[in-house]
Every structure is written in structure tokens, then in C-alpha cells.
Amino acid sequence: MALAGETTAAAITITLPDGAQRTFDRPVTGAELAADIGPGLAKAALAIRLEGAVKDLAHVIDADAEVSIVTARDADALELIRHDAAHILAEAVQELWPGTQITFGPATEDGFYYDFHRKEPFSPENFEQIEAKMAEIVDRNETITRHVWDRADAVAHFEKAGETFKAEWVGQLPDGEDISIYSQGDWLDLCVGPHLPSTGKLPKAFKLMKVAGAYWRGDPKNPQLQRIYGTAWRDPKELKAYLHRLEEAEKRDHRRLGRDMNLFHIQQEAVGSVFWHPHGWTLYRTVERYMRARLENADYVEVKTPQLIDRELWERSGHWEKFREHMFVAEVDESPSADMADHDVEHHDGTGGDNKKMLALKPMNCPAHVQIFRQGIKSYRDLPLRMAEFGSCHRYEPSGALHGIMRVRAFTQDDAHIFCTEDQINSESKIFCDLLIQIYKDFGFEDVLIKFADRPPVRAGDDATWDRAEEALRQAIEETGLPYEMNPGEGAFYGPKLEYVLRDAIGRDWQCGTLQVDFVLPERLDAKYVGEDGATHRPVMLHRAILGSFERFLGVLIEHYAGRLPMWLAPVQAMVATIVSDADDWATQVKQAAADAGLRVETDLRNEKINYKVREHSLAKIPALLVVGKREAEEGTVTIRRLGQKEQETLPLDAAIAALQQNAKPPISL
RNA sequence: GCCGCAAUAGCUCAGCUGGUAGAGCAACUGAUUUGUAAUCAGUAGGUCGGGGGUUCGAGUCCCUCUUGCGGCACCA
Numbered sequence: 001m002a003l004a005g006e007t008t009a010a011a012i013t014i015t016l017p018d019g020a021q022r023t024f025d026r027p028v029t030g031a032e033l034a035a036d037i038g039p040g041l042a043k044a045a046l047a048i049r050l051e052g053a054v055k056d057l058a059h060v061i062d063a064d065a066e067v068s069i070v071t072a073r074d075a076d077a078l079e080l081i082r083h084d085a086a087h088i089l090a091e092a093v094q095e096l097w098p099g100t101q102i103t104f105g106p107a108t109e110d111g112f113y114y115d116f117h118r119k120e121p122f123s124p125e126n127f128e129q130i131e132a133k134m135a136e137i138v139d140r141n142e143t144i145t146r147h148v149w150d151r152a153d154a155v156a157h158f159e160k161a162g163e164t165f166k167a168e169w170v171g172q173l174p175d176g177e178d179i180s181i182y183s184q185g186d187w188l189d190l191c192v193g194p195h196l197p198s199t200g201k202l203p204k205a206f207k208l209m210k211v212a213g214a215y216w217r218g219d220p221k222n223p224q225l226q227r228i229y230g231t232a233w234r235d236p237k238e239l240k241a242y243l244h245r246l247e248e249a250e251k252r253d254h255r256r257l258g259r260d261m262n263l264f265h266i267q268q269e270a271v272g273s274v275f276w277h278p279h280g281w282t283l284y285r286t287v288e289r290y291m292r293a294r295l296e297n298a299d300y301v302e303v304k305t306p307q308l309i310d311r312e313l314w315e316r317s318g319h320w321e322k323f324r325e326h327m328f329v330a331e332v333d334e335s336p337s338a339d340m341a342d343h344d345v346e347h348h349d350g351t352g353g354d355n356k357k358m359l360a361l362k363p364m365n366c367p368a369h370v371q372i373f374r375q376g377i378k379s380y381r382d383l384p385l386r387m388a389e390f391g392s393c394h395r396y397e398p399s400g401a402l403h404g405i406m407r408v409r410a411f412t413q414d415d416a417h418i419f420c421t422e423d424q425i426n427s428e429s430k431i432f433c434d435l436l437i438q439i440y441k442d443f444g445f446e447d448v449l450i451k452f453a454d455r456p457p458v459r460a461g462d463d464a465t466w467d468r469a470e471e472a473l474r475q476a477i478e479e480t481g482l483p484y485e486m487n488p489g490e491g492a493f494y495g496p497k498l499e500y501v502l503r504d505a506i507g508r509d510w511q512c513g514t515l516q517v518d519f520v521l522p523e524r525l526d527a528k529y530v531g532e533d534g535a536t537h538r539p540v541m542l543h544r545a546i547l548g549s550f551e552r553f554l555g556v557l558i559e560h561y562a563g564r565l566p567m568w569l570a571p572v573q574a575m576v577a578t579i580v581s582d583a584d585d586w587a588t589q590v591k592q593a594a595a596d597a598g599l600r601v602e603t604d605l606r607n608e609k610i611n612y613k614v615r616e617h618s619l620a621k622i623p624a625l626l627v628v629g630k631r632e633a634e635e636g637t638v639t640i641r642r643l644g645q646k647e648q649e650t651l652p653l654d655a656a657i658a659a660l661q662q663n664a665k666p667p668i669s670l
Numbered sequence: 671g672c673c674g675c676a677a678u679a680g681c682u683c684a685g686c687u688g689g690u691a692g693a694g695c696a697a698c699u700g701a702u703u704u705g706u707a708a709u710c711a712g713u714a715g716g717u718c719g720g721g722g723g724u725u726c727g728a729g730u731c732c733c734u735c736u737u738g739c740g741g742c743a744c745c746a
Contacts, residue, residue, distance in 0.1 A: 121674065212741030213673025220743050224673055227741070259681080268737045393746085398671050401744060413746065511746070548746040580703045607703075615707035629705055641706060648706070
């Protein structure tokens, strides 16, 4: 190995992150480079980053390059650690249960998983045993080595080993791609890497979390595998912190808060539908009032359309064909029944029997809105027509999809359809984006992920129309200056769409808002208007929602704030709590005055200590506690204690109410 | 829908290898009139999710249905 500064004919120069350069007279591995820099680094080295890409420590650097050494402190280290943890999990499982097939096991955001195929189910009770075996493999410190195999050899190897999934996978790798095999001790797996140099480098800061089913290659038609999830960190302290974070996240779960705050419940006689309690419904109505105010401001008209609509309309709209399995249907027999016939003779039409009618609960509002649009003759002067509805929809969701109030079978969309000309798509989209961002901001969501979903492989409409629609939408989103990413091929079959995604407190992404361009439905349901030229034209429909559904959005909102809603949204904005019963009268007057001022306020006159009341109302997340004791009653004051703050402020009643009104002011007058 | 796990008092949970249910909080009653995150005492409350089976005996073991939870798939 050459010293820095020395040059030879075949020298390679490696530039380190600090700009320092090292020159070698022959290709070197990452490990050799680390050793050359220093023995401490050689020991800590886990991998290298070569021109930005993470590679094994054993990777040979054979040309001038920028290289850095990845150690545990590095951001990239976590992914390496987790990917190795997945492999070590797989080795442990195969050692414990020979005959189990390995398939696939990547690192994830907070950990890793590995999918196995085995007849007998794994259960969480096995975790301790598996973790012990994993620790054993770490202690063995097996060297991890990358090999490149011939494809046929690899297929033969995996078939011989009974690894049919692996064999299938290798067989389907694209031609020309290296068949990269990693071995650790006697165990090996097909994997692109990179990996740690040996199993002993895996910190003992991993934990298996859960076992779940997963389909091979994500397709329900394929066999189901058993997925074991785990988490892995740099050290036990990080692991502990992560587990603590999970506990904290659980505390803001909207299902738990919904019960604790007495907002709603769901019970088994109405699976997927919400029973809103008084406080929850107050929150709901506040959001609804706010939305109504925003829509009125934005020149929307509001409508209300039927829940039950004849199958015939759904057939015309195409929903019966595309959406049938998600629809609740009701069959009614309109012919008089035997015991009714006597009382109902006038309806007896004598046709004898088959008067069955099939109705469906609407899963969407759009066909109904077209019906309103079609009443009377529309002119180009009527466009754009923005038709909004807080539309109650029912969809038969698969049982496994249900989740609190975030994913239900009966929900209300803040739906609207903008009937416009093709030329208006751009401006309407832009206006909509602005409105949506404003509304999200009002609710405290600053970061919104926008996805542009363009034409799917199977679609309606010709390419020229798609070109125009996508271009109009793209221009609109670009003019807003908002960042967005592409979601290729994920558009609706009738048009491209923008998806607006919020991230909740537990890190889950929820798609709430949407904007979809639709050329198909106006055609199918024969919506038309008279243009400037006197001829009949088809309007374009923009389907759009901002909250998505009230149910889901309220769930997101509750989790986002961990129940501590901004005062304008809080179901109970203030609680008047007495210290002594002598203050009851004054407390009642305080409550009345606050209520007269438009505040949502309740009293707590119970014979309990103030400590008890403070605790209880704090846990109930009530933003303001108005404490009145003997002193306040005598002076005509109240003492305000705000949620989460120990400091108190005693004010004359008028001043206190004015202050609360200020805090409770909604973003737009409701 | 699929895989796994679970269901015991209003809530949170205990109940070991089968021997006819227990705690804390909440509720109710009484005492206490209290100054910023749980005052004290007492009382009541459960055909152990539904159905079936094994057993002398089932909360506990088996089957089945329902619902919930975590994933997968689906998705506002």
C-alpha cells in the first residue's frame, strides 16, 4: 500500500469527506481504506459510501472516487443494521425450524421484517426463543461475504434446498443482473446488499414485535406468508427510546381518546358506523360550520341528495359495474303482500308478483349531483358551477380495513363537483389548491404531501384528452408553487388526479383531499350546457374533497392534537369549577355569562377538592378551567387556569370572558 | 376478505398446570367545604362475547360464530 502523496502508474486517489486525499498503488477494499486511515476507524467501520452509494466493507475500490466510511453513528448505518437483523432473524428461524422457507426481508422505517413460508403458524410466544437464537448468531460473529453466482446454479441450489420461493425469484431476475448471494457462516440468502462485515457487528438492540400475514409478492392470489416484524437500533438506549415513543403514540390513538373524551363509540350492531356522543357531535358540527363558511366564501352552492337510489342510475353511471361489491343494496318488494292486500287495495296493480326493486345506498355523490345539474338548461354563463354536499355515503369496506373512525362504512364526505369547461380546469384547480391549503392551515396542518396521479394503463378517453387534462392539472399545481411528487399510473380510470396526504401523529399517512378531472361521467349521464356558439357541449367535472370524510379527518385531527384541540374546536371550551359550595351561585352566573358570549362552557359544582377537579378536567383536555372560590365570588372575578399550565390569572368576569373569546376565535366567522 | 392474536365489572387489568371469579379507578351512599393533577369510609356491580363439545366439574381444554387489535390486500 502506498503512502499518501506518492504516485505510481496505476495509482488511485480516494477523496475523503473532509477533502483529504489518499492514494494507493492498487485497488483497495473499504476495510483496507479504513485501516489505512486509523485502527479505531477500522474497528468501527460497518460499510463504505462510494460516490454516494453504500457498499460492503469488502467492496474493492478500483478507481478514483469520493469515499466515506460508514460507522454506527452514520445515518445509513440504521438501514444496514436493520437489513442484517432481518437476515439474522431468517437464519435463526431456519435453525430453529428447519424446513421453513425464506423469501424476502427488507429494512423498514423503524425496523425490519422477514417473510417466511411454513405450515405451522408462528406466534409471539416464539419471539423469546428466536431472539435468543439471534443473539447467539451475533455472538458467533459469522463473517458475511458476498458472492456472485451463475443463475442456473443459484436456481439449482435453491430448488435442491427446497427454497421454491427463492428459486422462483432468482429465475425472474432480469437478464444481465448479478445473482448476488450473501453468506453468513453456513447460511446464505439471495440479496443485493449491502451488509455488515460480520454478524457480530449487529448491536444487541433488536426486538421482535409482531407476526402477521402477508401475501407473496403482495398478491392475494398467491400463497400467504408469515411475516415477522422486528425493530433494531444502534444501542439499547435507542431501542428503549423507540419503545417509549410507541407507548406515547398509543396514548394519542383517536380510539382511546374518543372514549376518554367521551366523543363517540362504535358497537358491534353497527360495525363501521359511528355513534357520535354530544361532545363529539359538537366537534363535528364545528368543523362542518367552518367548512360551510369556507365554501360559501369560495362561491360554492350547497345541495343535499338522496341516500337510496335505484340501481338503474348506478348502472348508467357505471358504478354498478365498477363498484358493486362495495355497495350496500336494499331490495324492496313493491307488490302488496298477502296480509297487506286488504288494506292496500288501491295500490294493487294486478300484475301479480314481481315488483321487486333494487336500490343502493349511495357510495358516492357524483351521479346525484349530475342529476341536479341536468335540471333545466345550463348555459356557459353558469360555469363554473361549484356544487357542494356534505354527502353521507355508505361503502361496504372489507372487515380488515375498518379502523376506528378513520376507516368506516358510513361516512360523510365534504364533497363537491365543479362543472366547468375544459379551459377552466387550470384556474379551477388552482383556486381549489389555494382553498385546500388555507383550510389545512386553519386546522394546524402545515405540511401536506401532494401526489400527481397520471393516466393508468386501463382508462377511458383518448390520449389527446388525457394530454390536455394532465397538462391543465400539472400547470395548475405548478402555478401554486407547492411541491408535489408523481404517482405514475395511479389516476382514476376517467381522469388524472391530485392526492393530498396528511401525516398523523403515529406516522401514518392519510389521504384526505383529492382533485380528480373527469370527462367520462358527464358523458355517461348526459350532462350538457349551451355554449357561446349556441351549440351543446359537455362540461368537465372536477371531483374534489378537502377533508375527505368528516370521520377520517376528525380522527386525524384528534391524533394530531393528542386530544388537545385548539380552543375554537374544543367541544367544551371552558369548565367553571367551584372550590366551595358557597361559590355555586357565582359559578352559575359565570357560566351563563360565558355561554351568552358564545362560549361552550359547563360547570362542575361537585363536592370535590379543586385538585380532583383540575386533574379530571385536565385529563378531559378542556382548554380553560375557570376556578371560582370564596374570594372570586366576593370579588366578582374568576381565576383562569389553562390546560397544561400551572400559572393562573385572576380577572374580572368581563375581562376573563373577553380573553377566552379571543382564544376561541375561529379562523373564519362561523 | 386473508394470516396471527385477543374478548373476564362502565374503564384498565389479575385469575398458575381445569375445582363454581378478584384488584384499582369509575358509579352509588355517607362524612368532609376543601385554593390548582386523585379527601376518607362504606355499598352495590360479572349466566367470564354467543353457541356447541370434552369432563364428575370449564373463565381456564376443543370446535364454531361474532366483534376487536396488528399486519397483508383494499382505500375517503
